[in-house]
Each structure stands twice: as structure tokens, then as C-alpha cells.
Amino acid sequence: MHDIRAIRDNPDAFDAALARRGDAALSASILTLDSSRRAKIQAAETAQADQNSASKLVGAAKASGNEAEFERLRALVSEKKAEVAAMQSEAKELDVQLTDMLARIPNMPADDVPMGADENDNVEVKKWGDVPVFDFEPKEHYDLGSVAASMDFETAAKTSGARFVMLKRGVARIHRALAQFMLDTHVDENGLTEVNSPVMVRDEAMYGTDKLPKFGDDSYRTTEGMWLVPTSEVPLTYTVAGDTLDAADLPRRMTSHTLCFRSEAGSAGRDTSGMLRQHQFEKVEMVSITLPEASDDEQKRMLACAEGILEKLGVPYRTVLLCTGDMGFGARRTFDIEAWLPGQNAYREISSVSTTGDFQARRMNARFKPADGGKPQFVHTLNGSGLAVGRCLIAVLENGQQADGTVILPAVLAPYLGGKTTLALDGILS
Template identity: 80%
Template sequence: MHDIRAIRENPDALDAALARRGEAPMSAAVLELDQARRARISAAETAQAEQNKASKEVGAAKAKGDEAEFERLRALVGEKKAEVAAMQAEAKELDAQLTDMLARIPNTPADDVPDGADEADNVEVNRWGEIPAFDFTPKEHFEIDGVAAAMDFDTAAKISGSRFVLLSGAVARIHRALAQFMINTHVDENGLTEVNPPVLVKDDAMYGTDKLPKFGEDSYRTEDGMWLVPTSEVPLTYIVADHVVEESYLPRRYTAHTLCFRSEAGSAGRDTAGMLRQHQFEKVEMVSITHPDESDAEQKRMLRCAEGILEALGIPYRTVILCTGDMGFGARRTYDIEAWVPGQNTYREISSVSTTGDFQARRMNARFKPKDGGKPQFLHTLNGSGLAVGRCLIAVLENGQRADGSVQLPEALAPYLGGKTLLGADGTLR
């Protein structure tokens, strides 16, 4: 959410930021609505003052026995009361329109975010690991002999429809092991607090984390008006909604392993093969709540947490900073980590680590008290995948595949797989 006072003071700054994102200018429309709202408020206050004055004069007229003046003033009080109510209703409606308009304007990009139109303009900032050399043509994850029978899309489609998968046997265990490894690493080594949050949330939580109103069609809503979370960023970030915390409370660092749900309404036909893009998936999420002065450093720390998971698993990756045209609605700056997937001979996104600045905090009224006094200030919120479990499974399977249809698994998973590190071509762990 944008600060209307900042737009009044410097409307050109908003339009310049939107232009960097490829968006049309909005300040004129915002200020026109704001001016109309403020005019109704002022008019209501004037009418209220006139009503109050007439109310006092009614008593004086009655005391004097001036019946005509008494009736005139009483009628005037009624008229002013009706005027006040009407103007207040108009002001309330205009305020709702202004809030809705502001809620649909994307966040302003940080100064160091590269300008660009789409993913082709993203800038690589890091690369790790050597791309594996195979003496055979590597397969996609669902084609590997040891995986194929345990990754059942047909049965899942019979149960739930397209873009679902039924994992079984050793592949289901490897998937679970990856999530456990990620959570344990973030808690034991990265200092995050594990949370087991609800995956059904209210409108306010979706709105506060900028998923509503713009992206409602990309999420699932229940008949009683709840939402299935698109990511646990929503409940984890909303923990601090409507709170004014002490500065000493900061930073707060959370992690959660949850199911996530996305309707993918705007992505028909994209990445439909295999389990790369599913309606239901699992993700280990990281959320940080910080002091504004510390949010940029916190984003880099979170990025290293996510990169460290891939390094521990031996998965080659590259990190890019997203350009203005490819950045998410609520983000001020985003880094994507892309894992190497041999079956597609390319890097694919496995994590996004974003800072939203105070964009979400304004929407959910989350503030802190400065330790040296002064008015409460808005917090900064950050979120990142640490990592997407299904996509990590894809990367592990494809990078570890062997010519005989087996898969060499990362040593880091051995403690979670009974000491076994090989998925045989017959689908068993060894």
C-alpha cells in the first residue's frame, strides 16, 4: 500500500516508479479522488459546525418564547444533520474507492533494481556449481526409470484433475526428506523459528500480504469465504498484523513447511509436463520482519540461506536479480535462484527472495516503537522460498540420474533416508 501523503508531496515520484515497471501513470487519478474525498470531509465538518451552532440557538429561541425562530432553527438543525450524514457517506465511499485504487498500485522498485521489460532483462549476480556432464541424453524427472512408476499423474488426474501428482514409495520419501532437511537446516543453522501455521486464511490476511484484490483469481477460495494459502508467506507475515511491537522484538525470522495452492489462472499451457507447475505443492518458506534500516542486509542473509540449501545438496544454480518488468506486484527487490535441470538443459526458478519494504506493513498496520522514542514506524517485511520442495525434488532427480535409470542422491539426505543414497532403477532405495 502506498502512502497518500507521499503521493501528494511528490506525485512525479510515483509515476516515475510506475514507468520503470512499464505501468501507466496513476498520480493524477489518485489525487483527483483524494481531493474529492477531502472536499466531502471538509464540507461535512462545515455542515456539522453549522448544525451545532443552530442546536445551541434552538434553546435560546425557546427560552425567549420566539416560536417562529424556534421552528426555523429546529428545521435547520434537521437539514444540517441530513447534510452531514450524506456528506459523511459520500466521503466514506470515496475513501473506500481511494483505498481500493491504492491497493491495486504495485510497489515501487528499489533504485538498484535493473530496468527491463521481462525475464530476458534479469541480471545474473551469482553462479555456483558445475553443470554435470552425462555420457547419455539426460531425461526429465518423470521419465527416469527409477522414478516413473512412483510419480503417477494419471491416478492424480482421476482423483483431482490436471496438474496434480501422486507420489509413492521411495520418491515420496525423498520428497519428504528434502522438506525435513530444509526445515532442520533453517532452524539449526540459520536461526529461523519453525512455525506450523494454518493453511486456510481470511480475506484480511490475503489483503495484508498483497494477494488481494489483484490476485484473487490465482488462489482457491472455499465456500465459507476462506482462502487456501498460495504460500505460507501469508500466515507467517500476518502474525504481526495490527501490532505495534517494541524495536527489541526485531528481527523476527520464521520458517514453515506447508502445502500451498495456486489455481494458476493466468498460466494455461505453461510447464504442464511433469510436476514443475502444480495446483498443490509443498514449500519451505522463510519470512523476516525487520527494522527498515536492516531490511536490505536481511534480504542478502535470506538469499544465502536459500542458496546454502542447494549447495548442501550439490545442485548447480544461478542467482539473478529481477528487472522492473519481471518483478512481482508487492516486491521492492527480488532475487530468483534458478536450479539446473538437465532434462530441460536449462536453469529453472526454485526460489524467490523478496523485500517489500513497508508495502505490506502499511496494508496490515504493522509497526514498531523506536527504542529512542518517537512515533511508531512501519515495519519492513521480507519473504523467500527456502525452497520449493517439488522443484528441488526435480533438480535432485535429474542431476543425480545415471545411464541405468538409477539416481545418485545427495549425501545430505542420507540421515533422512536410513543412510541410503541411491534410488535404484527398480524404484527402491539402496
């Protein structure tokens, strides 16, 4: 959510920031609506003052026996009361329109975010690991001999439709092991607090984390009006909604492993093979609530946490700074981590780490009390995948594939797999 006062104070800067995102100028229409709203509020206050003044005179007129004056004043009070109600109703409607308009405008990019139209204009900032060289043609995850029978898309389609999968045998256990490994690393080494969070949330939580009203079509809603979470960013971030925190209690760092649900409404025809893009998937999420002056450093810290998971797994990756045209709606700055997938001969996104500044905090009214006792201020919120479990499974399988179709697994997973290090052709761990 944007600060209307900041738009009033510097409309040109607001429009310039929108232009960097490729959007048209909006300050003029916003300020016109804001001016009308404020005028109605002022008119309602004036009418209320007139009503109050007339009300004080009614009793005196009745006491003096001046019946004509009494009736005139009583009619005036009634008239002003109706005016106040009408103007307050109009002001409220204009306020709803203004709030809705502001809620649909994306966050302003940070100054260091590169200009660009799409993913082709993203800037690589880091590359880690050597891309594996095979003496055979590497396959995609679902074509590997040890995987094919245990990654069952046909049965999942029979029960749930397209873009679902049933994992079985060793593949299911590797998937589970990856989530456990991520959580343990984030809790034991990275200092995050583990949270077992709900996967159904109310409208307020989706709105507060900028998923509504603009992206309702991308999520699933139950018949009772609850939303299935697109990521546990939603419940974790919303834990501070309406709160005024002590500065000394920040940062607040959380992690959660949940099912996630996305309709993929805008991805028709993309990544239809395999389990790269599913309606239901699992993710280990990281969320931080910080002081404004600490949020940039916190983003770097979260990025290192996510990168560290891939480094422990030995999966080559690159990190890119997203350009203005590829950045998400609520983000001020986003780094994507892309894991190397030999079967596609390409780097593919496995994590996004974003700072939203106070964009979400304004929507949630989440504040903190400065240590010096000054006026409460909005916190900054950050979120990042640490990591997408299914995509991490793909990366581990494809990078560890052998010529005979078996898969050599990362050593760090052995404690979670009963000491086993290989996925055999029958889909069993050995």
C-alpha cells in the first residue's frame, strides 16, 4: 500500500517510479480522487458544526416560548443531520475507491533495481559451482530410469487432474528428506524460528500480504471463503498485523514448511511436463520482520541462507537481480536463485528473496516503537524461498544422474535417508 501523503508531496517522483516499472502515470487521477474525498470530509465537518450549533439553540428557543424559532431550529438540525450523513457516506465511498486504487498499484522499485522489460534484462550477480559434464545425454527428472515409476503423474491426474503428482518409494523419501534438511539448517544454523503455520487464511491475510485484490485468480478459495495459501509467506507475515512491536524485539525471523497452492492462471502451456510447475507443491519459506534501516542487510542475509542450502547439496546455481519489468507486484527488490538443471541445459528459478519495504506493513498496520520513544513507524517485511522443495528435488535428481539411470544423492541427505546414498533403478534407496 502506498502512502497518500508521499504522493501528495511528490507526485512526479511517484510517477517516475511507476514509469520504471513500465506503468502509466497515476498521480493525477489519485490526487483528484483524494481531493474529492477530502472536500467531502471537510463539508461533512462543517455541516456537523452547524448541526451542533443549532442543537444548542433548540433548547433555549423552547424555554423562551418562541415556538416559531424552535420549529425553525429543529428543522435546521434535522436538515444538517441528513447533510452530514449523506456527505459522510459519499466520503466513505470515495475513501473505498481511493484505497482500492492504491491497493492495485505495485510497489516502487529500489533505486538499485535495474531497468528492464522482462527476464532477459535481469542482471547476474553471482554464480556458484561447476556445471556437471556428462559423457551421455542428460535426461530430465521424469525420464530417469530410477525416477519414472516413482513419479506418477497418471494416477495423480486420475484423482486430481493435470499438474499434480504422486511421489512414491525412494523419490517420496528424498522429497521429505529435503524439506527436513532445509528446516534443520535454517533453525540450527541460520537462527530462524520454526513455525507450523496454517494453509488456509482469511481475506485479511491475503490482502495484507498484497495477494488481494489483484491476484485472486491465481489462488484457490474454499466454499467457506477461506484461501489456500500460495506460500506460507502469507500466514507468517500476517502474524504481526495490527501489532506495535518493540524495536528491541526485531528482527523477527521465521521459517515454515507447508503445502502451497497456485492455480497458475497465467501460465497456460508453460512447463507442462514433469513437476516443475504444479498446482500443489511444498516449500520451506523464510520471513523476516525488521527495522527499516536493517532491511537491506536482512535481504542479503536471507539470500545467503537460501544459497547455502544449494551449496550444501552441491547443486550449481546462479543468482540474479530482477529488473523492474520482471519483479513481483509487492517487491522493492528481488533476487532470484536459479538452480542448474542438466535435463533442460538451463538455470531455472528455485528461490526468490524479496524485500517489500513498508508496502505490506501499511496494508497490515504493522508498526514498531522506536527505541528513542518516538512515534510508531511501519516495520519492513521480507520473504524468500528456502527452498521450493519440489524444484530442489528436480535439481538433486538431475545433477546426480548416472549413465545407467540411477542417481547419486548429496551426502548431506544421508542422515535423513538412513545412511543411503543412491536411488536405484527400482526406485528404492540403497
